Amino acid sequence: MADGSTTNFDADLTDAHDARGLGAKLRSFGRVNPRFAPNLARTMLAKRDGSVVEAFNAHSEKVGYEFTSGWASNNIPFVTPVLRDFVAKRGDGAIRYLEIGAYEGRNLAFMDWLIPDRLNVTVIDPWFDEALNPEEKYHAVEPRFHRNMARTSFRSMTARKGFSTYELPKMLAAGEQFDLIYVDGSHTALAVLIDLCFCASLLSVGGMMVLDDYWHDISEIGGPGVKQATDQFHAAFGRYFEITAVYRQVALTKIAEIPR
Ligand SMILES: C[S@@+](CC[C@H](N)C(=O)[O-])C[C@H]1O[C@@H](n2cnc3c(N)ncnc32)[C@H](O)[C@@H]1O
Known part of the structure; x- marks a missing residue:
């Protein structure tokens, strides 16, 4: 397409396009948070179903989504059983879903495919912003997001x-509540820590x-990234x-209200 997108998903656009080199990944992996280590080992040893990525890609092609990035693919084999388990415990009602950082909506399309007819969706994304998100590509990403979302069957989409x-404090003041939240926006520790505190x-x-x-x-x-924010957040609020x-990814289930 004129904006560089393709209706055929390119499955190669995954880890290999992670801007960080192998060294950076290994360094980060070497600093595993001891509180997360047992669960990391359990997740890595568990059986994974890689075929779900192929099934979703086939669905995307059939629907005619326009995707240029496959970030979500790395997570799909891991997150699918976690989400299926979460949904199985919740009966048949609507699920209030918040996604921070939607980009062109590929993860949202995956959620719509995996959990059909159940999600009331809210997304937050600035797309192009002269000062803080100045990459020109965002001018094309935002309309592509809306074209992709027009092909989904969510119960609602905001x-x-x-x-x-800036958006999360307004939502908290308005008394909004969510059952499922996906945090995938800024990678700076400052913004992520704010995201985590408000999302909690x-x-x-x-x-x-x-x-x-x-x-x-x-x-x-x-500056510091997602890991520092997540580790600090969990150090303070892990008991909840x-x-x-x-x-x-790290998936946390809230077991008690946090005093605030
Ligand atoms: C990695 S992409 C999201 C990919 C998407 N969740 C998926 O898997 O298909 C990150 C997105 O976060 C957005 N973003 C960056 N900083 C943000 C912030 N502070 N609040 C909300 N969105 C942000 C960017 O505009 C970009 O679209």
Whole structure:
């Protein structure tokens, strides 16, 4: 397409396109948080179903989604059993789902495919922003997101155009609540720590939040990254969460309300 996207998903656009080299990944892996280590070992030893990525790719092609990135593919074999388990415990009702950082909506398309007809969705993404998200590609990503979302069958979809740092406090003030939250926006520790604190408050007891890119310990614009924020958050509030899974992502289930 004119904006560089393709309706045929390119499965090669995954880990190999991670901007960080192998050295950075190994360094980060060497600093595993001891509180997460047992769960990481359990997740890595568990059986994974790789065929789910192929099944979702075939679905995407059939629907005609326009995707240029496959970030979510690395997580799909791990997160699928976690999500299936979460949904199985919740009966038949609607699930309030928040995604921070939607990009062109590929993970959302995956969620719609895996959990059909159940999700009331809210997304937060600034897409292009002159000062803080200035890459020109975002001018094309935002309309592509809307074209892709028009092909989904969510119960509802609210897109909040803005940064989570500013949108989340408004949502908390308005009394919004979510059952499932996916944090995949900024990679700076400062923004991620704000995301986690607000998401912990917006999450209902029994709800789960999935934090992406846990192993990034340096953000793309410099300074501490997702890992420091997640480790610090868990050090302070770990007693209010059960560690559900650890791999590239960390999934935490809220077991009690946090005093605030
Ligand atoms: C890795 S992409 C998200 C990919 C998407 N979740 C998926 O898997 O298909 C990161 C997105 O986060 C957005 N972003 C960056 N900082 C943000 C912030 N502070 N709040 C919300 N979104 C942010 C970017 O505009 C970008 O679209």
